[in-house]
Amino acid sequence: MKKLVIIPAFNESESIVHTVRNIQKCAPDYDLIVINDCSKDNTLQICRDNDIPVLDLPINLGIGGAVQTGYLYAMMNHYDIAVQMDGDGQHDALYLKDMEETLVRENADMVIGSRFIEKKGFQSSGVRRIGIGIFRFLTGTLFGKAVTDATSGMRMSNRRTIELFVKDYPRDYPEPETVCRLLRKHYKVVEVPVIMKERETGTSSISMRKSVYYMVKVTLAILIERLR
Amino acid sequence: MSLRLQIILLVLLAIGMMVVINMVRKRVLELKYVLAWMFADIVLVLLVLFPGLIKAITRLLGIQSSMNMIFFLGFLLSLVIIFTLTVALSKVTSSVRRMSQTIALLEKELKEEIEITEEGC
Numbered sequence: 001m002k003k004l005v006i007i008p009a010f011n012e013s014e015s016i017v018h019t020v021r022n023i024q025k026c027a028p029d030y031d032l033i034v035i036n037d038c039s040k041d042n043t044l045q046i047c048r049d050n051d052i053p054v055l056d057l058p059i060n061l062g063i064g065g066a067v068q069t070g071y072l073y074a075m076m077n078h079y080d081i082a083v084q085m086d087g088d089g090q091h092d093a094l095y096l097k098d099m100e101e102t103l104v105r106e107n108a109d110m111v112i113g114s115r116f117i118e119k120k121g122f123q124s125s126g127v128r129r130i131g132i133g134i135f136r137f138l139t140g141t142l143f144g145k146a147v148t149d150a151t152s153g154m155r156m157s158n159r160r161t162i163e164l165f166v167k168d169y170p171r172d173y174p175e176p177e178t179v180c181r182l183l184r185k186h187y188k189v190v191e192v193p194v195i196m197k198e199r200e201t202g203t204s205s206i207s208m209r210k211s212v213y214y215m216v217k218v219t220l221a222i223l224i225e226r227l228r
Numbered sequence: 229m230s231l232r233l234q235i236i237l238l239v240l241l242a243i244g245m246m247v248v249i250n251m252v253r254k255r256v257l258e259l260k261y262v263l264a265w266m267f268a269d270i271v272l273v274l275l276v277l278f279p280g281l282i283k284a285i286t287r288l289l290g291i292q293s294s295m296n297m298i299f300f301l302g303f304l305l306s307l308v309i310i311f312t313l314t315v316a317l318s319k320v321t322s323s324v325r326r327m328s329q330t331i332a333l334l335e336k337e338l339k340e341e342i343e344i345t346e347e348g349c
Contacts, residue, residue: 058330059323171260220259220266227253 003100004079005032005093006070008063012087013041019089020052026093033073034087037066061171068169071157075166083156090122091154095194099156102192109161109187112147112179113154113194121195127208131215135176138219142226143183148191150176161187170221173214177221184225229279237276245269261316264309 005023009016016034023032033053036044038060047054055069067084074082081100085091091113099111115123116132123129132151140146153175157165161182170177182189248265251257275281286297 059326168255171258217259217263220263224249224252224259227249 001081002077002079003030003081004070004074004077004083005030005096006067006074006082006084007032007034007087008037008066008070008084009034009039009043009047009087010037010060010063010066011039011041011043013039013043013046015089016043016046016052016087017050019085019087020050022089023085023093023096027096030083030093030096031079033070035066035069037061037063064169064171064174067174068165071162071165071169074162079162080159081156082162084153086153090196090198092195092197095154095192096156099192099194102190103156103158106190107188108190109158110179110182110189111156112149112152112189112191113156113196114147114149114152114191115194115196116148117191117193118195120193122198127211131211134215134219135222138222139176139180139183142222143180145183145189147179147183147189150179154194154196173218173221176218177225180222180225184228229276234276234279238273241269241273241276261312264312268305268309 005027007016007019012019020032020034023030031053033055034043034047036047036054036056038057044054044056046052055073057066057069061069070084071082081103083096083099085093095113099113102108103111115121124132128151132149135150136146136148139150155175164181164185164187165178179189245266248257248262248269252259252262282294282297285301286294289297289300291297291300
Protein backbone atom coordinates (compact mmCIF):
# COMPACT_ATOMS: atom_id res chain seq x y z
CA MET A 1 0.00 0.00 0.00
CA LYS A 2 1.41 3.39 -1.02
CA LYS A 3 1.02 6.12 1.56
CA LEU A 4 1.71 9.82 1.31
CA VAL A 5 1.94 12.72 3.74
CA ILE A 6 0.95 16.09 2.26
CA ILE A 7 2.43 19.12 4.00
CA PRO A 8 1.23 22.53 2.78
CA ALA A 9 3.81 25.15 3.68
CA PHE A 10 3.61 28.92 3.69
CA ASN A 11 6.53 30.60 5.49
CA GLU A 12 7.43 27.59 7.60
CA SER A 13 11.24 27.81 7.36
CA GLU A 14 11.71 27.52 11.11
CA SER A 15 9.64 24.39 11.64
CA ILE A 16 9.51 22.49 8.36
CA VAL A 17 12.68 20.41 8.87
CA HIS A 18 11.64 19.45 12.38
CA THR A 19 8.15 18.50 11.14
CA VAL A 20 9.52 16.37 8.31
CA ARG A 21 12.09 14.61 10.53
CA ASN A 22 9.33 13.79 13.01
CA ILE A 23 7.33 12.13 10.23
CA GLN A 24 10.34 10.24 8.87
CA LYS A 25 11.13 8.96 12.35
CA CYS A 26 7.61 8.04 13.51
CA ALA A 27 6.18 6.91 10.16
CA PRO A 28 9.05 5.67 7.98
CA ASP A 29 6.64 3.80 5.67
CA TYR A 30 5.13 7.07 4.42
CA ASP A 31 6.39 9.11 1.48
CA LEU A 32 6.02 12.80 1.92
CA ILE A 33 5.63 15.87 -0.21
CA VAL A 34 5.87 19.51 0.84
CA ILE A 35 3.80 21.99 -1.19
CA ASN A 36 5.51 25.37 -1.07
CA ASP A 37 2.77 27.94 -1.65
CA CYS A 38 4.99 30.89 -2.61
CA SER A 39 6.58 31.28 0.81
CA LYS A 40 8.21 34.66 1.25
CA ASP A 41 10.94 33.18 3.45
CA ASN A 42 13.45 30.50 2.44
CA THR A 43 11.21 27.48 3.03
CA LEU A 44 11.94 26.23 -0.51
CA GLN A 45 15.73 26.51 -0.12
CA ILE A 46 15.64 24.75 3.23
CA CYS A 47 13.62 21.88 1.76
CA ARG A 48 16.02 21.49 -1.16
CA ASP A 49 19.09 21.68 1.12
CA ASN A 50 17.66 18.95 3.33
CA ASP A 51 16.57 16.66 0.47
CA ILE A 52 12.91 17.09 1.31
CA PRO A 53 10.69 16.45 -1.74
CA VAL A 54 8.91 19.67 -2.56
CA LEU A 55 6.43 20.94 -5.12
CA ASP A 56 7.01 24.64 -5.66
CA LEU A 57 3.86 26.48 -6.74
CA PRO A 58 4.64 29.38 -9.09
CA ILE A 59 1.72 31.44 -7.76
CA ASN A 60 0.10 31.63 -4.37
CA LEU A 61 -2.99 29.41 -4.39
CA GLY A 62 -3.97 29.64 -0.75
CA ILE A 63 -4.22 26.70 1.63
CA GLY A 64 -6.98 24.97 -0.35
CA GLY A 65 -5.14 25.10 -3.67
CA ALA A 66 -1.91 23.98 -2.04
CA VAL A 67 -3.47 20.95 -0.35
CA GLN A 68 -5.35 20.07 -3.53
CA THR A 69 -2.01 20.04 -5.37
CA GLY A 70 -0.92 17.40 -2.88
CA TYR A 71 -4.02 15.30 -3.56
CA LEU A 72 -3.46 15.66 -7.30
CA TYR A 73 0.11 14.42 -6.80
CA ALA A 74 -1.24 11.52 -4.74
CA MET A 75 -3.73 10.56 -7.44
CA MET A 76 -1.25 10.83 -10.32
CA ASN A 77 1.26 8.68 -8.44
CA HIS A 78 -1.31 6.06 -7.43
CA TYR A 79 -1.21 6.46 -3.69
CA ASP A 80 -3.80 4.48 -1.73
CA ILE A 81 -3.74 6.75 1.29
CA ALA A 82 -2.99 10.45 1.60
CA VAL A 83 -2.81 12.34 4.87
CA GLN A 84 -2.44 16.07 5.23
CA MET A 85 -0.51 17.57 8.13
CA ASP A 86 0.42 21.16 8.93
CA GLY A 87 4.00 22.24 8.45
CA ASP A 88 4.19 24.13 11.72
CA GLY A 89 4.75 21.16 14.04
CA GLN A 90 1.22 21.15 15.52
CA HIS A 91 0.53 17.61 14.41
CA ASP A 92 2.40 14.59 15.69
CA ALA A 93 3.18 11.80 13.22
CA LEU A 94 2.89 9.38 16.14
CA TYR A 95 -0.85 9.20 15.46
CA LEU A 96 -0.56 8.19 11.81
CA LYS A 97 -0.44 4.51 12.70
CA ASP A 98 -3.64 4.70 14.73
CA MET A 99 -5.37 6.73 12.02
CA GLU A 100 -4.33 4.26 9.34
CA GLU A 101 -5.52 1.27 11.39
CA THR A 102 -8.85 3.01 11.91
CA LEU A 103 -9.16 3.82 8.20
CA VAL A 104 -8.62 0.18 7.27
CA ARG A 105 -10.56 -1.41 10.15
CA GLU A 106 -13.63 0.81 9.85
CA ASN A 107 -13.39 0.88 6.06
CA ALA A 108 -13.63 4.66 6.38
CA ASP A 109 -13.21 7.22 3.61
CA MET A 110 -11.66 9.79 5.91
CA VAL A 111 -10.15 9.71 9.37
CA ILE A 112 -9.86 13.03 11.20
CA GLY A 113 -7.45 13.60 14.06
CA SER A 114 -9.60 15.34 16.68
CA ARG A 115 -8.43 17.39 19.66
CA PHE A 116 -11.79 17.23 21.36
CA ILE A 117 -12.51 13.55 21.92
CA GLU A 118 -10.17 13.10 24.87
CA LYS A 119 -9.77 16.83 25.42
CA LYS A 120 -6.03 16.64 26.03
CA GLY A 121 -3.18 18.82 24.87
CA PHE A 122 -3.55 22.23 23.25
CA GLN A 123 -7.27 22.95 23.00
CA SER A 124 -7.13 26.09 20.84
CA SER A 125 -8.21 29.49 22.13
CA GLY A 126 -11.65 30.24 23.61
CA VAL A 127 -13.09 32.05 20.61
CA ARG A 128 -12.05 29.29 18.25
CA ARG A 129 -13.53 26.61 20.44
CA ILE A 130 -16.88 28.38 20.12
CA GLY A 131 -16.52 28.30 16.33
CA ILE A 132 -15.61 24.62 16.37
CA GLY A 133 -18.64 24.00 18.62
CA ILE A 134 -20.87 25.70 16.05
CA PHE A 135 -19.50 23.44 13.32
CA ARG A 136 -20.11 20.40 15.52
CA PHE A 137 -23.72 21.53 15.88
CA LEU A 138 -24.09 22.23 12.14
CA THR A 139 -22.61 18.91 11.02
CA GLY A 140 -24.83 17.13 13.55
CA THR A 141 -28.11 18.78 12.59
CA LEU A 142 -27.55 19.18 8.85
CA PHE A 143 -25.64 16.01 8.02
CA GLY A 144 -26.51 13.65 10.84
CA LYS A 145 -23.04 13.23 12.26
CA ALA A 146 -21.59 15.64 14.81
CA VAL A 147 -17.94 16.09 13.93
CA THR A 148 -16.07 17.20 17.08
CA ASP A 149 -13.16 18.82 15.23
CA ALA A 150 -14.23 19.78 11.71
CA THR A 151 -11.43 22.35 11.44
CA SER A 152 -8.67 19.83 12.11
CA GLY A 153 -5.93 20.00 9.48
CA MET A 154 -4.80 16.44 10.22
CA ARG A 155 -6.89 14.22 7.99
CA MET A 156 -6.30 10.90 6.29
CA SER A 157 -8.10 9.98 3.08
CA ASN A 158 -8.51 6.86 1.01
CA ARG A 159 -8.40 6.66 -2.77
CA ARG A 160 -12.07 7.53 -3.25
CA THR A 161 -11.78 10.72 -1.17
CA ILE A 162 -8.52 11.71 -2.87
CA GLU A 163 -10.28 11.56 -6.23
CA LEU A 164 -13.18 13.64 -4.94
CA PHE A 165 -10.79 16.29 -3.61
CA VAL A 166 -8.94 16.46 -6.92
CA LYS A 167 -12.21 17.26 -8.67
CA ASP A 168 -13.20 20.09 -6.38
CA TYR A 169 -11.69 21.70 -3.32
CA PRO A 170 -12.51 25.08 -1.75
CA ARG A 171 -9.90 27.81 -2.08
CA ASP A 172 -9.71 29.08 1.46
CA TYR A 173 -10.79 27.67 4.83
CA PRO A 174 -11.50 24.28 3.22
CA GLU A 175 -11.63 21.88 6.18
CA PRO A 176 -15.21 22.12 7.54
CA GLU A 177 -16.71 22.49 4.06
CA THR A 178 -14.99 19.40 2.68
CA VAL A 179 -16.00 17.32 5.71
CA CYS A 180 -19.61 18.33 5.03
CA ARG A 181 -19.25 17.41 1.38
CA LEU A 182 -18.09 13.92 2.35
CA LEU A 183 -20.99 13.53 4.79
CA ARG A 184 -23.49 14.72 2.19
CA LYS A 185 -22.21 12.10 -0.25
CA HIS A 186 -22.49 9.47 2.51
CA TYR A 187 -18.77 8.88 2.69
CA LYS A 188 -17.73 7.38 5.99
CA VAL A 189 -15.95 9.89 8.24
CA VAL A 190 -14.40 8.69 11.49
CA GLU A 191 -12.62 10.70 14.17
CA VAL A 192 -9.78 9.47 16.35
CA PRO A 193 -8.36 11.30 19.37
CA VAL A 194 -5.06 13.08 18.90
CA ILE A 195 -3.08 15.52 20.99
CA MET A 196 -1.97 18.65 19.20
CA LYS A 197 0.74 21.01 20.29
CA GLU A 198 0.58 24.74 20.18
CA ARG A 199 2.14 25.83 16.90
CA GLU A 200 5.89 26.11 17.31
CA THR A 201 6.51 29.06 15.01
CA GLY A 202 4.77 31.20 12.45
CA THR A 203 1.27 32.60 12.67
CA SER A 204 -2.09 31.03 11.97
CA SER A 205 -3.70 31.82 8.66
CA ILE A 206 -6.75 32.98 10.62
CA SER A 207 -6.16 36.09 12.71
CA MET A 208 -8.67 37.45 15.20
CA ARG A 209 -9.67 40.13 12.72
CA LYS A 210 -10.57 37.49 10.15
CA SER A 211 -12.44 35.26 12.59
CA VAL A 212 -15.84 36.83 11.95
CA TYR A 213 -15.34 36.64 8.19
CA TYR A 214 -14.20 33.04 8.60
CA MET A 215 -17.30 32.04 10.57
CA VAL A 216 -19.70 33.78 8.17
CA LYS A 217 -18.06 32.36 5.07
CA VAL A 218 -17.66 28.80 6.31
CA THR A 219 -21.16 28.69 7.80
CA LEU A 220 -22.62 29.91 4.50
CA ALA A 221 -20.51 27.40 2.60
CA ILE A 222 -21.81 24.60 4.81
CA LEU A 223 -25.43 25.71 4.33
CA ILE A 224 -24.96 25.86 0.57
CA GLU A 225 -23.30 22.45 0.69
CA ARG A 226 -26.50 21.16 2.29
CA LEU A 227 -28.48 22.59 -0.66
CA ARG A 228 -26.33 20.81 -3.25
CA MET B 229 -43.41 53.67 0.28
CA SER B 230 -46.67 51.83 -0.33
CA LEU B 231 -47.19 48.33 0.95
CA ARG B 232 -47.57 47.15 -2.65
CA LEU B 233 -44.13 48.51 -3.61
CA GLN B 234 -42.61 47.06 -0.45
CA ILE B 235 -43.89 43.60 -1.30
CA ILE B 236 -42.74 43.83 -4.93
CA LEU B 237 -39.25 44.92 -3.85
CA LEU B 238 -38.98 42.19 -1.24
CA VAL B 239 -39.98 39.55 -3.78
CA LEU B 240 -37.39 40.89 -6.25
CA LEU B 241 -34.69 40.88 -3.57
CA ALA B 242 -35.62 37.34 -2.52
CA ILE B 243 -35.39 36.17 -6.14
CA GLY B 244 -32.02 37.92 -6.48
CA MET B 245 -30.69 36.18 -3.39
CA MET B 246 -31.95 32.80 -4.59
CA VAL B 247 -30.34 33.23 -8.00
CA VAL B 248 -26.98 34.07 -6.38
CA ILE B 249 -27.15 31.14 -3.95
CA ASN B 250 -28.17 28.78 -6.72
CA MET B 251 -25.18 29.83 -8.82
CA VAL B 252 -22.82 29.20 -5.90
CA ARG B 253 -24.52 25.85 -5.40
CA LYS B 254 -23.83 24.93 -9.01
CA ARG B 255 -20.22 26.15 -8.63
CA VAL B 256 -20.66 28.82 -11.31
CA LEU B 257 -19.73 31.54 -8.83
CA GLU B 258 -17.27 31.38 -5.97
CA LEU B 259 -18.72 32.18 -2.58
CA LYS B 260 -15.85 34.54 -1.82
CA TYR B 261 -16.84 36.90 -4.61
CA VAL B 262 -20.59 36.90 -3.99
CA LEU B 263 -20.42 37.77 -0.30
CA ALA B 264 -20.52 41.48 -1.25
CA TRP B 265 -23.67 40.95 -3.32
CA MET B 266 -25.35 38.99 -0.56
CA PHE B 267 -24.47 41.74 1.90
CA ALA B 268 -25.91 44.39 -0.45
CA ASP B 269 -29.10 42.34 -0.82
CA ILE B 270 -29.53 42.11 2.96
CA VAL B 271 -28.95 45.87 3.38
CA LEU B 272 -31.60 46.57 0.74
CA VAL B 273 -34.07 44.24 2.47
CA LEU B 274 -33.54 46.18 5.70
CA LEU B 275 -34.12 49.48 3.91
CA VAL B 276 -37.34 48.21 2.33
CA LEU B 277 -38.62 46.83 5.64
CA PHE B 278 -37.75 50.00 7.57
CA PRO B 279 -38.18 53.00 5.22
CA GLY B 280 -37.53 55.24 8.23
CA LEU B 281 -33.88 54.21 7.98
CA ILE B 282 -33.56 55.92 4.61
CA LYS B 283 -34.84 59.21 6.00
CA ALA B 284 -32.50 58.93 8.99
CA ILE B 285 -29.45 58.31 6.79
CA THR B 286 -30.47 61.14 4.45
CA ARG B 287 -30.59 63.55 7.35
CA LEU B 288 -27.33 62.16 8.77
CA LEU B 289 -25.47 62.77 5.50
CA GLY B 290 -27.03 66.23 5.05
CA ILE B 291 -28.61 65.36 1.71
CA GLN B 292 -31.77 67.23 0.65
CA SER B 293 -34.02 64.48 -0.66
CA SER B 294 -34.16 60.74 0.04
CA MET B 295 -34.13 60.02 -3.69
CA ASN B 296 -30.73 61.66 -4.12
CA MET B 297 -29.40 59.69 -1.17
CA ILE B 298 -30.55 56.40 -2.69
CA PHE B 299 -28.91 57.24 -6.02
CA PHE B 300 -25.75 58.28 -4.20
CA LEU B 301 -25.56 55.08 -2.13
CA GLY B 302 -26.36 52.89 -5.13
CA PHE B 303 -23.62 54.60 -7.10
CA LEU B 304 -21.16 54.19 -4.23
CA LEU B 305 -21.95 50.49 -3.85
CA SER B 306 -21.50 49.89 -7.59
CA LEU B 307 -18.14 51.65 -7.48
CA VAL B 308 -16.98 49.48 -4.56
CA ILE B 309 -17.95 46.29 -6.35
CA ILE B 310 -16.34 47.41 -9.61
CA PHE B 311 -13.19 48.30 -7.74
CA THR B 312 -13.12 44.88 -6.07
CA LEU B 313 -13.37 43.32 -9.53
CA THR B 314 -10.44 45.45 -10.74
CA VAL B 315 -8.34 44.19 -7.84
CA ALA B 316 -9.34 40.58 -8.53
CA LEU B 317 -8.56 41.00 -12.24
CA SER B 318 -5.11 42.44 -11.50
CA LYS B 319 -4.34 39.43 -9.35
CA VAL B 320 -5.42 37.05 -12.09
CA THR B 321 -3.30 38.92 -14.67
CA SER B 322 -0.15 38.63 -12.60
CA SER B 323 -0.85 34.94 -11.86
CA VAL B 324 -1.23 34.15 -15.54
CA ARG B 325 2.02 35.97 -16.30
CA ARG B 326 3.93 34.06 -13.62
CA MET B 327 2.42 30.79 -14.76
CA SER B 328 3.46 31.36 -18.39
CA GLN B 329 6.96 32.23 -17.29
CA THR B 330 7.20 29.07 -15.19
CA ILE B 331 5.97 26.91 -18.06
CA ALA B 332 8.52 28.53 -20.42
CA LEU B 333 11.36 27.84 -17.99
CA LEU B 334 10.22 24.26 -17.45
CA GLU B 335 9.92 23.65 -21.18
CA LYS B 336 13.50 24.77 -21.75
CA GLU B 337 14.75 22.63 -18.88
CA LEU B 338 12.84 19.63 -20.20
CA LYS B 339 14.15 20.07 -23.75
CA GLU B 340 17.74 20.32 -22.54
CA GLU B 341 17.31 17.19 -20.49
CA ILE B 342 15.89 15.29 -23.48
CA GLU B 343 18.81 16.45 -25.65
CA ILE B 344 21.32 15.27 -23.04
CA THR B 345 19.72 11.81 -22.88
CA GLU B 346 19.68 11.56 -26.68
CA GLU B 347 23.37 12.44 -26.89
CA GLY B 348 24.07 9.84 -24.21
CA CYS B 349 22.69 7.08 -26.43
